[in-house]
Amino acid sequence: MIHFEDVSVTYEGAAAPSLAHADFALPEGELTLLVGPSGVGKSTLLGAVSGLVPHFTGGTLKGRVTVAGRDTRTHKPRELADVVGTVGQDPLAHFVTDVVEDELAYGMESLGLAPSVMRRRVEETLDLLGLNDLRDRPIATLSGGQQQRVAIGSVLTPHPKVLVLDEPTSALDPAAAEEVLAVLQRLVHDLGTTVLMAEHRLERVVQYADRVLLLPSPGAPAVLGTPSDIMAVSPVHPPVVALGRLANWSPLPLSIRDARRRTAPLLTRLTQAGSGAEPPAGSGAEPPAGPGAEPPAGSGAQPQTGPGAQPPAGSGAEPREGSGAEPRGTGEGWVGDGRPQGPRTGPGPTHRPGLLARLRRRGRPTSQPTQPTRAIGEAPATVKVPATVKAVSLRRGRAEVLRDINLSVAQGETIALMGRNGAGKSTLLATLIGTLEPTTGQVTVSGRTPHRTPPAEMVTRVGLVPQEPRDLLYADTVAAECTAADHDAGQAPGTCRALVAALLPDVPDDTHPRDLSEGQRLALALALVLTGRPALLLLDEPTRGLDYAAKARLVEILRGLAADGHAIVLATHDVELAAELAHRVVILAGGEIVADGPTAEVVVSSPAFAPQVAKILAPGHWLTVSQVEAALSARGAS
Ligand SMILES: Nc1ncnc2c1ncn2[C@@H]1O[C@H](COP(=O)(O)OP(=O)(O)OP(=O)(O)O)[C@@H](O)[C@H]1O
């Protein structure tokens, strides 16, 4: 169904091809998972299937790509729209209409389908993706995950023969991700649809794949094989595979079920290591450390203080191979059915205007620095409880999206805010940064009420890296962003650039932020926010688009900040990230806190939020491969 014959793609001005000598055939009616480190050419390969590469991205495509017999070089994306449906990394760039129902019908309308067919498919798709309650909603008022579901639904309704999906589950909660994957699998099995999907969170998808297509490193040819053969050699792999490799299981398990059948000998070794069913030292179950750290008031679980309380030990469990993502060109538009295509337009918010930009950019400090300039690693801010939320409720439109929230965040503490799409996570972060005002109740951040405090005074108190890092970026170059950030935060010139250099070693000053890969943009946004050294750091879905190596780097940075006394709250669907990083997990449902406690206690008992290692080794309390590795080596040493 999809044929690549010695395909190489070189973007304009690039020294080397972004995709080299790809040569493979994907049969009809199979789900192929495309994997590889960041910047290795996955989106380029997907673009060559939908025709966006090179029609909208520019550059040269050598060789031949055919989809259902049509050559994508001689057929424009629009002429492929009846066979190929595409969802890009950024659902927002893809929407054409304003309302959910209209968006689901749009692709079918463009293809001229009969109204009765359209009606039926819209209803089916609303049900399949759990969108029925949102059918009349303006898309701009949906949460990130709700928008991603609409984007997926809108390409399903025309029933294309081929579906091309770039990280389709990145904004979805774990249950929604499973549902979407089950829907895709049903299309493959029942309708013979051919699915090609790139995804970084392999723990979510690998068990659904018929085949895996691996791009191992930039310039290396693509390798196609069975999931277990490819996972045995792949530089990117999920925790279940990392555990299998650690324990020398052969064949490698890809699912929790397969792995659980093999755990007995490993559990014996671990129990002999003396850490049996006890929570391992340094697991997420441990409270944050810190002399002077005070237990937060008013929250459910009260982290204790005391010696030995450390963030999880060890670096990320995942390998660090793979290049950092390289600068990216434009051409992020998607879908050949008349949806927006071509270069991303300028920076700045489109659907969520001014989230943090309003706070950080419009309110430039008029006075001198509010804090003396400090270098990384110096003593942290002295606030002991950077934030408290008391009895907060908040209405948006007709709905009450937060209800009676009580939460405190202690210095040095990392909290993962989890819960279904639309549960209210981003809204809670918005009250902490001050872009939304609670309808009732009180939010206090470093002694101030965020929405009533001038932004310039908040910069050193709280910073948010939003779900779309692009919302923070408005200058034309990395250097200009940094200059503005230093100025905004009242820091010495060069402060931000030093942070960028630490996070993004290879990015030249004159790079346009638009040309950065997802992961690079996130790192830049993080550097801009960290320039103010906010006592409270908020991150909304920080691992979208990151490969395992980049995620491990992020984990290291955030651990360093927590150890330095910063309080961190991250809204995330990434259960593996929460297991690695969070001292405490707070779960929201329908705008209310339904669980709040030490990570291991909250996630281990939850089928939705438990990380893979916890599921495999239950009832033990190991959460990550690095904890298992540490326990085994402790045994070896004793
Ligand atoms: N339109 C473009 N113009 C110039 N260079 C580009 C363009 N698109 C991608 N690139 C470059 O081509 C290489 C491959 O990028 P691509 O987006 O295909 O990687 P990827 O594997 O999808 O990465 P990620 O996992 O971060 O999405 C990168 O070095 C990127 O900077």
Ligand SMILES: Nc1ncnc2c1ncn2[C@@H]1O[C@H](COP(=O)(O)OP(=O)(O)OP(=O)(O)O)[C@@H](O)[C@H]1O
């Ligand atoms: N402007 C608005 N008008 C009406 N409802 C809104 C508006 N903005 C958000 N909502 C609703 O508020 C609820 C909470 O949204 P929020 O973005 O906080 O969810 P979330 O937990 O961050 O979700 P996700 O995991 O999908 O990012 C959602 O049901 C969303 O549809």
